[in-house]
Amino acid sequence: xxxxFDHVSFTYQAGTPFAGExxxxxxxxxxxxxxxxxxxxxGSGKSTLLQHLNALLKPTSGSVTIGDRVITAETxxxxxxxLRQKVGMVFQFAENQxxxxxxxxDIAFGPKNFGASDDEAAALAKQMVxxxxxxxxxxxxxxxDLSGGQMRRVAIAGVLAMQPQVLVLDEPTAGLxxxxxxxxxxxxxxxxxxxGLTIVLVTHQMDDVADFADHVLVMDQGALIxxxxxxxxxxxxxxxRAHQLxxxxxxxxAEQLMAKGFRFDPLxxxxxxxxxxxxxxxxxxxxx
Amino acid sequence: xxxxxxxxYIPGDSWIHQLDPRTKLLASFYYIGIIFLANDWKSYLVxxxxxxxxxxxxxxxxxxxxxxxxxxxxxxxxxxxxxxxxTTGGKVYWQWGWLAITQFGLSNGAFIFMxxxxxxxxxxxLTLTTQPLSLADAVESLLRxxxxxxxxxxxxxxxLQIALRFVPTLMDQTTKIMNAQRARGVDFGSxxxxxxxxxxxxxxxxxxxxxxxxxxxxxxxxxxxxxxxGDGRSKFRVLKYHRRDGAAAAGMIVLTxxxxxxxx
Numbered sequence: 120x121x122x123x124f125d126h127v128s129f130t131y132q133a134g135t136p137f138a139g140e141x142x143x144x145x146x147x148x149x150x151x152x153x154x155x156x157x158x159x160x161x162g163s164g165k166s167t168l169l170q171h172l173n174a175l176l177k178p179t180s181g182s183v184t185i186g187d188r189v190i191t192a193e194t195x196x197x198x199x200x201x202l203r204q205k206v207g208m209v210f211q212f213a214e215n216q217x218x219x220x221x222x223x224x225d226i227a228f229g230p231k232n233f234g235a236s237d238d239e240a241a242a243l244a245k246q247m248v249x250x251x252x253x254x255x256x257x258x259x260x261x262x263x264d265l266s267g268g269q270m271r272r273v274a275i276a277g278v279l280a281m282q283p284q285v286l287v288l289d290e291p292t293a294g295l296x297x298x299x300x301x302x303x304x305x306x307x308x309x310x311x312x313x314x315g316l317t318i319v320l321v322t323h324q325m326d327d328v329a330d331f332a333d334h335v336l337v338m339d340q341g342a343l344i345x346x347x348x349x350x351x352x353x354x355x356x357x358x359x360r361a362h363q364l365x366x367x368x369x370x371x372x373a374e375q376l377m378a379k380g381f382r383f384d385p386l387x388x389x390x391x392x393x394x395x396x397x398x399x400x401x402x403x404x405x406x407x
Numbered sequence: 408x409x410x411x412x413x414x415x416y417i418p419g420d421s422w423i424h425q426l427d428p429r430t431k432l433l434a435s436f437y438y439i440g441i442i443f444l445a446n447d448w449k450s451y452l453v454x455x456x457x458x459x460x461x462x463x464x465x466x467x468x469x470x471x472x473x474x475x476x477x478x479x480x481x482x483x484x485x486x487x488x489x490x491x492x493x494t495t496g497g498k499v500y501w502q503w504g505w506l507a508i509t510q511f512g513l514s515n516g517a518f519i520f521m522x523x524x525x526x527x528x529x530x531x532x533l534t535l536t537t538q539p540l541s542l543a544d545a546v547e548s549l550l551r552x553x554x555x556x557x558x559x560x561x562x563x564x565x566x567l568q569i570a571l572r573f574v575p576t577l578m579d580q581t582t583k584i585m586n587a588q589r590a591r592g593v594d595f596g597s598x599x600x601x602x603x604x605x606x607x608x609x610x611x612x613x614x615x616x617x618x619x620x621x622x623x624x625x626x627x628x629x630x631x632x633x634x635x636x637g638d639g640r641s642k643f644r645v646l647k648y649h650r651r652d653g654a655a656a657a658g659m660i661v662l663t664x665x666x667x668x669x670x671x
Contacts (some may be wrong), residue, residue, distance in 0.1 A: 175590065200594070215613050398562075
């Protein structure tokens with residue numbers, strides 16, 4: 120299922136003295152089975168863009184095509200449910216959405232809203248809780264008795280249980296420890312690989328962009344200022360710095376090494392690529 | 408929620424903005440008291456002129472005040488209609504069974520309408536020109552004499568200030584949680600009453616949980632920095648009456664005298 124933005128602009132509180140611009144003339148396509156990363160500094164319009172992916176917001180002008188549904192300013196708020204089922208959304212600090220008495224009920228909440236029977240929903244809850252790496256025992260516990268990291272996983276399980284085709288992630292690893300962060304990113308990668316889930320990831324971690332994404336959108340002041348593969352985006356460190364964006368660690372290190380006379384072509388994005396290019400230059404054996 | 412004008416501060420440095428918040432609070436209550444003195448068109452005219460003079464002094468656009476009236480419009484119309492139909496006396500213009508439109512009914516309806524609108528204008532004026540925290544300061548300062556009776560005035564004021572401070576935070580949080588639950592298939596504001604009440608549960612519980620955790624964090628932060636209210640504590644915003652506060656009080660007295668002279 121492709122999601123296409125056609126000259127989308129969005130204004131917050133249009134028609135009041137408090138109006139503010141959210142998006143300016145954004146056109147792009149998030150294609151089926153892609154892994155798209157959206158980067159940009161705080162307030163650049165990333166979250167506003169995300170909320171257009173499942174019609175939580177409707178464009179003030181232009182149109183968003185989600186699968187076969189076209190969303191414009193005139194679109195009625197009714198019958199958006201099928202859309203919400205196809206595009207699962209994990210918000211920042213997703214643990215804030217938990218409310219049920221048990222983990223099982225909370226995970227089952229989404230599927231039941233979309234018409235699953237109690238049994239189906241319970242089965243999904245069991246399946247998803249394992250998928251996000253939690254023991255089945257937590258199913259009967261209250262979500263509020265879990266640790267912050269576990270709560271985050273339950274919330275993500277609750278979104279996955281809706282069995283969406285597109286998974287939208289707004290800084291899913293913010294506030295997690297490094298191990299938890301790695302686990303979670305690997306899990307998303309696995310879902311992308313094995314189930315063909317389309318993933319849209321908003322992140323400030325350039326390493327995640329380099330490691331996982333195949334398409335990158337760069338936002339600034341509500342406008343889409345650049346898009347391309349990670350290699351294209353990270354090829355110009357000066358441009359990134361001018362837009363207050365960072366580099367993946369490996370790329371940053373390669374840049375420092377270049378100042379000392381090393382040569383890299385193309386600029387490495389991951390530590391493996393860095394090692395591969397670096398070893399011949401320092402006379403080491405081939406990197407495995 | 409963006410339509411709620413009552414309670415939204417508009418920054419400015421007009422004469423009204425610069426008044427001491429205590430003056431504004433007291434004057435607003437006093438105004439609401441004396442509006443009940445008005446009982447004929449002359450006295451209402453004086454009140455209306457006085458109100459528009461104050462609005463002019465505040466340099467806030469009239470549109471903001473009109474928008475403040477809108478949410479109350481149905482309540483006002485309902486009350487006015489009751490007055491029109493159930494007040495008897497004077498000339499009878501129209502009658503149907505026990506329902507009648509009379510001269511007194513019409514004039515009473517008009518007066519009630521004016522009274523509502525003027526009171527809303529004045530309360531809107533208070534909140535548009537006074538920051539909520541200044542109002543809380545004013546309440547604390549005005550209630551201070553009650554400390555003799557062991558009323559915990561500083562604590563009450565603190566509660567009020569914290570509550571006001573966290574209104575925007577909780578509004579933001581409400582929007583976020585609503586979005587998260589809508590993404591999980593909740594329809595807010597559709598279906599029958601029972602379905603709508605059920606839809607609120609996934610919103611309210613996370614909000615409560617969040618409020619408690621904010622409260623805990625805030626309490627810890629205050630403890631860690633040794634917060635203590637009461638006498639020893641100095642204030643960042645010190646309230647002081649100026650000459651313009653005296654002028655405002657004098658204005659209110661003049662208005663009262665005029666009303667007493669003009670009313671029927």
